[in-house]
Amino acid sequence: MLKKYILFAALTALCGTVSLQxxxxxxxxxxxxxxxxxxxxxxxxxxxxxxxxxxxxxxxxxxxxxxxxxxxxxxxxxxxxxxxxxxxxxxxxxxxxxxxxxxxxxxxxxxxxxxxxxxxxxxxxxxxxxxxxxxxxxxxxxxxxxxxxKPFSDGEITTVEDEAFEAVFNDERELTEKTPFLRAIFWQKDEDRMWPHPVYFPEIEKVEGKKVRFKTKIDKSLLGAGIGVIHSxxxxxxxxxxxxxxxxxxxxxxxxxxxxxxxxxxxxxxxxxxxxxxxxxxxxxxxxxxxxxxxxxxxxxxxxxxxxxxxxxxxxxxxxxxQTIMEVNGEKARLGITHQAFTHAQV
Missing domain, CATH: 2.160.20 (Pectate Lyase C-like)
Known part of the structure; x- marks a missing residue:
């Protein structure tokens, strides 16, 4: 009987090991x-x-x-x-x-x-x-x-004027006046770093293929710099x-x-x-x-x-x-997040 018990225990342990592999x-x-x-x-x-x-x-x-x-x-x-x-x-x-x-x-x-x-x-x-x-x-x-x-477009600044600049983008897709250009950042190639002053909601004057003209003033030293614009x-x-x-x-x-x-x-x-x-x-x-x-x-x-x-x-x-106390019931309270932005997971 003891031998049978030992054999059963050994088989049980073996099966348990296999199931965890x-x-x-x-x-x-x-x-x-x-x-x-x-x-x-x-x-x-x-x-x-x-x-x-x-x-x-x-x-x-x-x-x-x-x-x-x-x-x-x-x-x-x-x-x-x-x-x-x-x-x-x-x-x-x-x-x-x-x-x-x-x-x-x-x-x-x-x-x-x-x-x-x-x-x-x-x-x-x-x-x-x-x-x-x-x-x-x-x-x-x-x-x-x-x-x-990409959920963004990037390219190079080709022209800088007093109140406008032009850039040529690398996109394979078509860019139009309806394309949302939400924030533009500039990359200083010689310094290998980002220019510290982004432009929010740059105004688009004209789009011709991959060339976009922005009716926005930027520093003239940015001629030839990289440009990135996010679309969301x-x-x-x-x-x-x-x-x-x-x-x-x-x-x-x-x-x-x-x-x-x-x-x-x-x-x-x-x-x-x-x-x-x-x-x-x-x-x-x-x-x-x-x-x-x-x-x-x-x-x-x-x-x-x-x-x-x-x-x-x-x-x-x-x-x-x-968090906001939404309801109190005795020693219990129901909490909620009422901030307009809700949570960063949005769930």
Whole structure:
């Protein structure tokens, strides 16, 4: 009887060990192949669903470019770029619970490692590329996030007059008088740094192809300088970390985002090792607003060896919120956030 008990205990321990072993899934097995020009969204989302249903997964994304496209996100980008929502989209799309597209939604995933060294998600449409909501013990390694159509335009100043200047932009897409030019920054090539005086809402006089004439006065020393103009202010982040814990980003790069780079909200213990929010080659801008932003978090938020350049607001913010007592019932109170801007996660 004792021998049988020992054998049963050994088998039970063995089975328990096997169940905790990590499963490995390569996105190529689901049809996501890099650099083939084919939309990889469906295959990548199938991989995400597998990770949700199978804790302790190692998700392999081989090096190369993967297309991540969402039709609702594409429509939003088109509406924003044609000023259908007004000159600035922020009062509409950066509001509480405004519907938005999630590229890869990992909500509820536990114990996941994403091995993505050299892999780039090339986003099509204004979206939230990576959503980590109610997640635990997530590690992302080596992933890059970029956009096919940047949420900004950049180029070079070719003419500076007393009350106007002209610039030629690098965009492949068409620029028109309806294109929202919200804030212009200037890059001093000889100093390799940003000019300290941006121009908000520069007035557009004429657009001819890639050449834009601005009816705005700037310093004449900026002739030949680089120029970058964002087409949105706040929207969704490239990576949302919401109600999650033990999230680690190793060697993650964000080249562009029509909003912030990373937003953490109501989360605990976030580590960023060698995070880079920087422009891609040939560009001078990265995220359209903050590179990172953390609110109402706990535990430790750690930056180690990170690099920030070209982001159009703070490198990071860490804060809480003032809350309003909405209702008192005995010893209990219901609190709410009544500030017009709500939370930076907007959820």
């Amino acid at each position: 990590a499963e490995t899934l390569n996105v190529a097995n689901l049809g996501a192949l890099p650099d083939d020009g084919i939309d990889d969204t469906e295959a990548l989302r199938k991989a995400v669903q597998f990770c949700k249903e199978n804790p302790n997964t190692v998700l392999e994304i081989p090096a190369g470019i993967y297309r991540l496209r969402d039709e609702a996100a594409v429509q939003l980008e088109q509406d924003a770029m044609s000023s259908k929502m007004g000159r600035s989209t922020e009062p509409i799309i950066y509001t509480a619970y405004y519907p938005y597209a999630k590229g890869l939604d990992f909500t509820g995933t536990k114990n996941l490692t994403i091995e993505a060294k050299g892999a780039t998600l090339m986003c099509e449409g204004w979206m939230e590329p990576i959503s980590l909501d109610n997640c635990e013990n997530i590690t992302i390694k080596g992933l890059t996030i970029d956009y096919k159509n 202010f706040h929207f969704r982040p490239a990576i949302l970390i919401l109600r999650s814990s033990q999230v680690t980003l190793n060697d993650v790069t964000i080249h562009a985002q029509p909003g912030m780079g990373i937003v953490g909200f109501l989360s605990r213990d976030i580590t960023m090792n060698r995070l880079s929010v920087v422009p891609s080659e040939g560009h001078i801008l990265s995220s359209n607003t903050d590179a990172t932003h953390f609110a109402s978090c706990s535990g430790t938020i750690r930056f180690d060896g990170c690099k920030f350049q070209g982001h159009q607001d703070d490198a990071t913010n860490v804060h809480g919120y003032y």
